Amino acid sequence: MDRCPDCGAELGSPFRIDSKIVEEIPEPQPIMVTEYKIAHYKCPCCLKEVAAKDPSCPQEGKFGNNVIALATVLKYEDRLPHRKIHDAMMRLYRLKISPATILDLTRRAADAIQPEYDAILRKIRRAPILYVDETGIRVQGEMCWIWAFTTPSETFFVIRKSRGMKVLMEVLTRRFKGIIVCDGWKPYARFTNRIQRCWAHLLRESKDIAEKFEEAIPLHNALKELYDLLTKALENDPPPEVRMTLWELAREALRHWISKEYSIEKVRKFIGKINNGFEYWFTFIINPGVEPTNNRAERALRPHVVLRKILGTLRNDKGTSIHERIMTTLATWGQKGLNSLQMLTAKLAC
Template sequence: MHQDEIIKQLQEQNEQLKLENELLKARVSEIEPLKAKIRELEARLAQYENSHTPPSLRRGRNRKKDRDTNNKGKPGQKVGHKGVTRPYVAPDKQVEVTMDRCPDCGAELGSPFRIDSKIVEEIPEPQPIMVTEYKIAHYKCPCCQKEVAAKDPSCPQEGKFGNNVIALATIFKYEDRLPHRKIHDAMMRLYRLKISPATILDLTRRAADAIQPEYDAILRKIRRAPILYVDETGIHVQGEKHWIWTFTTPSETFFVIRKSRGMKVLMEVLTRRFKGIIVCDGWKPYARFTNCIQRCWAHLLRESKDIAEKFEEAIPLHNALKELYDLLTKALENDPPPEVRRYLCHLAREALRNWISKEYSIEKVQKFIGKINNGFSYWFTFVIHPGVEPTNNRAERALRPQVVLRKILGTLRNEKGTSIHERIMTTLATWGQRGLDCLQMLTAKLAS
């Protein structure tokens, strides 16, 4: 081939390569923003789905009915299942349902040969509001010369709405989780009562003032509790991040909303005189506040499972933790005596120490081992002390209504609304735990 032709061919190839290079650069410039967007979305997803996310809240999970492809059973109740029938209630009135003539031929029917009984439960039609005028007598005490006004339990000390209205509006908002506009609609539909959203807020404030002594009494019981389940979750006040804390026992639940997630909230609520055991997650302020702690095994097993799904060397560790937890909970079912509990605790500590002393090569597994080791003194409190639960599920359940309300409310508007929220949610949650009728209890507190 002639030298000029070779040079020409090389120049053409060079131009072709330059063109392909420019195309590749253009494609890379298009791909890089996509990669950045993917990284951003993965980071956002990690806030909602991580080792601390309960399995019931994980998105896109395979449900049991989708996974169990071999199940050929029929839906519905299984053979031998004992049904539950709604019990009949005593009727308030009786209605005779009779006919004189046959609807087809018009002949007289005479006396019935059989009478069936059918009890029906019905609600009354929407009732108009009752408007009552109270003529309040005022007196002058002949002894101390003070003016004294007569009182009636059904006459509120403030405003023109009665105790039933205040209590029902409060229950609509905090138990039924209705926004103010929906409460307005419900009051109009049921009672033809027109009430503005601003007034509804003030009614909840009056309810919160009425239950202030109950709120204070619950706080005193929380401070004396021998076992306390504590947790916290984020909530916004005026658009700023705050934390709603729950302190719960089997019969009381106490809420506070604070800007801090640190130890000073524990100091404020429980004070230094608190001598009980706190069941909690691994958040550091708890260990700084007290050394009487039970760390949550549900958090531990969720995190170990998450790591085991990503790294093969963590699978034996997860299986060992799960087996240890199952063995301990089964051994404690019959409430063994103290000496057996101490022996179980000794064996469990040795087993856990054996697993965390092994060599692990992956950094994330090493960090997880560090977490276990940092809380080593707090994993087996439930073994020694009867009544202590191994998980913090009780506090997490107490927070779930708050999470739902958080989604509905978006943000609490001010300090006033925050205080109302704390007092009412504390009292309603505690009454619910005790099996009390919240509407009746709140109406009674307003009348007292």
């Protein structure tokens, strides 16, 4: 500045210069239009026609890999409906894409990551510890189930009409030897006896019953205390002999509470539920790495619950397959700390 904005006096040299860093995004950019000259050849040996390829030129359609990847991430990671994706593309790039085209772009993205989807399934089948849960989702207005199979580094989704054991057989096969952490849904126990039942479900249900019936208050308090003692005792990863002692004491403590007489029918039913899963409450004690709750699988399903509210229903089997593959891959990339937009763009260029 040359002069004081208040009195007009000459300012001279500054006595201090501050530095201020500002981050800004560019103005909305116009789209880039590229013409590719695709050379065709006739092989002199096998006489087949061969067309030249370039990684930046999609095999089908007029939209490039960046457009396909961004539209897919906007829909499945940012959970925007097709109309909002159309608006975003127009606002940012003056690019017009119809809702039907957006669906087809996600199909192309799903096809590009099919090998990744298959690789994740193979890892899930070999997992020593697997967290599994399911929740309802509608396909063409009919109730189906989206299943989540997750580990600390991979997550796999399928959507099926069944909530039964045949889905476990299809996804995991008979050769699965790992431990499943799950809720008390019966198909899990039919599929394997290597199970850890979810203590979060147990304590929520015991709290709910204790709030309704005074008779259940000591039971809820005992279960909560037992869980807290066990999780604290396992914090420092004790040796196998200590774990075995804890396992025996925990079983004895639980058996004491479920052997008591209860007069209220709902409390007795709850006791029956605990007793039916008795062999599965303490797997986490003697198997290091097994978590006592199924929170991992529940967290994996939360984005689908949000999408379910936005979409209402998946339209057809094609949309279901796209949903499975993209959500599986995005979730797994997220667990590994990878940039989903960059990863998807790279897969489309392969």
